[in-house]
Amino acid sequence: MQPEQSMIRNKLGMKLGLVIIAVFIIVLSTLGFTIDRMFTNFYNTEMSIEVDELATHFAMMAESPDAPTEQMLLKFADFSNVSIFYVNEQGQVQAYSGADELAGASFIEQTDVSAIFSGQTVRLKYEAASGNRYIITAKPIIDQRTEDNQIQSALYVLSSSKHMDDSIVAMRKLLVLSGVGAFLLALGITWIIAHLLSKPLVQMQQATRKIAVGELETRLEIPRNDEIGSLAAAINNLAEELQQYRDTRQEFFANISHELRTPITYLEGYSKVIKEGLYSTEEERDQYLDVLHQEAKRLQHLVDDLFELSKMEEGKVSLSLEWVDLAEVIDNAVQKVDLKARDKGLTLTASLNRGSAWIYGDGLRIEQVIINLLENSVRYTEQGGISITLDQTDRFVYVIVQDTGIGIAEEELPYVFDRFYRVEKSRSRQYGGTGLGLSIAKKLVELQGGEIFVRSKLGEGTSFEIRFQREEEGGMA
Ligand SMILES: Nc1ncnc2c1ncn2[C@@H]1O[C@H](COP(=O)(O)OP(=O)(O)OP(=O)(O)O)[C@@H](O)[C@H]1O
Ligand SMILES: [Mg+2]
Secondary structure, three states: OHHHHHHHHHHHHHHHHHHHHHHHHHHHHHHHHHHHHHHHHHHHHHHHHHHHHHHHHHHHHHHOOOOOOHHHHHHHHHHOOOEEEEEOOOOOEEEEEOOHHHOOOOOOOHHHHHHHHOOOOEEEEEEOOOOOEEEEEEEEEEOOOOOOOOEEEEEEEEEEOHHHHHHHHHHHHHHHHHHHHHHHHHHHHHHHHHHHHHHHHHHHHHHHHHHHOOOOOOOOOOOOOOHHHHHHHHHHHHHHHHHHHHHHHHHHHHHHHHHHHHHHHHHHHHHHHHHOOOOOOHHHHHHHHHHHHHHHHHHHHHHHHHHHHHHHHOOOOOOOOEEEEHHHHHHHHHHHHHHHHHHOOOEEEEEEOOOOOEEEEOHHHHHHHHHHHHHHHHHOOOOOEEEEEEEEOOOEEEEEEEEOOOOOOHHHHHHOOOOOOOOOOHHHHHHOOOOOHHHHHHHHHHHOOOEEEEEEEOOOEEEEEEEEEOOOOOOOO
16 A cells, blocks of 8 residues: 555646646746846836936047047046047047947947948947957037037046846846745645645545555544535444444344244244144144144244345335325224234224325325334233324324323334334233334335324323325315
């Protein structure tokens, strides 16, 4: 199991991690690129404007009537941290000030000079041998003393972009640094998310495996109220239900084998007695045969009940639903049980409100339930009587079967509807029940949307109530 677990974690973690990291890289690189472009463009524009302004300024100073001398102008340039070059029409430098590396004046080209001498402003970029870059604006200086405003010389103003380049490099460093930081953060987040997601999944996988091989006590402890938490809760539920199912099934089989063994022992014993002639009178023999007959009938009854029950458990019982008149159903049931009651010297009275006790159900099944209740009453009553009542309120139609029998102790009441449950095991021999009747009755009533209740007092009597919700439409037909 070990390698498989880690595989799941790796798979999930890997997938998530790759996605998150890919998104981060894409976002970061576009962002970084854009910021870099923005800054670089901004700096470049700013510098060009500045150099342009300086050039205009110097040109104006040089042109003004009370112009300072060339030497003074060169000094000004030094103060302004720029280099300036006076160039004549042939491209020769007449005077300059500024950085030594520019002394070669290799940035001066004849085409530019001609353009300047035809009155244009020229803008250039130049990279010195040292790698320093310069932004250059060159302007004509017009000699205003001459008639036709002759151009006297070209004025080159150069400003080093070293400052700007340094700033850009610093900014790029910062960008890269924050990029790496963000990337590490992404890795961390990925790891945490993968861990948070995959750890409970791995736990659940292990748990379901255990449940699958029958370790039904397995429970998950993932107290979260998100989807993962509710999945874990669902798995716990499943395990609980399976456990319950397994327990009741085991109990069920134990009960069945017990119930079968008893009558079979009787059959075996008494048939042996008869076969070997171990009786003295005909009467005795008849008595034994009677027992055999009783036990065979009991087996038949048990098998029928079990069959019925298993059909219901599988949900295979088919109800033929129609509108039935409960009064009629009760009449039929009473008729069938009446003889048994009279045999035992019990009175069986029915008081039926024959108004409109119609329900949508399976008449024969309801009759079966009522016969079951009536037979129980007859069986567990020694003297007195049994009454059956049919009545209704505006919400319910109800049937009550009441007897003056031996009753059921309060602590036993919650179990009487359980399969194979009999109040005191000794009753079964005396009265001959299997403990399945009420559980079948309850199932049948519930299948038809009804409810069943019991009330009893030990030694005084018992009453069972079946209740169906009233349905208005069609019922009056
Ligand atoms: N009217 C009643 N008075 C007293 N005890 C009752 C009454 N009805 C049921 N019981 C008790 O409840 C138990 C369960 O009843 P249930 O009908 O399920 O089984 P049973 O009558 O013993 O067997 P079966 O009906 O399967 O032949 C009975 O064994 C009996 O002890
Ligand atoms: Mg019964």
